[in-house]
Amino acid sequence: METMMLHRGRLIDHLHLVVEDFPGALRFYSAVLQVLDVPIGGSGDDYFWADELFVSTLGSEAAAGVPTGRHHLAFQAASRKIVDAFYAAGVAAGGRDNGTPGLRPYHPQYYGAFLLDPAGNNIEAVYHGPAARSAPSVTVEFGS
Structure with missing residues (x-):
């Protein structure tokens, strides 16, 4: 029997925005990711990355x-206060309002909260x- 580890919440390995x-992108993402407590993992003259997000130049x-075309990315926040801070930091760093912080249906x-980068x-x-808590990893057994 084969055993395989599935990681809930990790459907996407990485996202690449060109x-x-x-x-402007570095300034914006540095600001909002700092509020979300996600550090920039690495950078160079023409790229930076943080967790699963990779951003580069043409x-x-x-x-x-x-x-890349227009995308919608949703970052997980640990509280409403963090969502509010994300919005404020993003606007201050060049983001444009696309939906102020609040409850959604x-x-x-x-x-x-939504911003245009x-x-x-x-x-x-x-x-x-x-x-709401992130689901833990689960072990699934497959018959051979």
């Missing part, structure tokens, strides 16, 4: 020379409420 305004080795405790991506921070 941007034209790299300094001319970077990882890019195909074309900016997606479920009764969904509290989110310098490239026009819809970037969200969401808090699902005190009962």
Whole structure:
């Protein structure tokens, strides 16, 4: 019997955004990720990364020379206060309002805020409420 570890909450391995305004993107993401307590993991002249997010210039080795299209990324926040701070930090760092912090109709405790980053991506921070916790990894056995 084969055993395989599944990691809940890790459907996406990484996301790559190719941007034209790299300094603007670095300023924006540095600000909002700091509020979310996610450090920039590494950077170079034409890229930076944090956890599963990778951002690069048009001319970077990882890019195909074309900016990525408009995306919606939702970052998990640990509280409503963090969502509020995400919004304030993002606006101060060049983000544009796309939905002020508040409850949303997606479920009764969904509290989110939306910003457009310098490239026009819809970037969200969401808090699902005190009962919502990330699901642990589970072991699944497959018959052979």
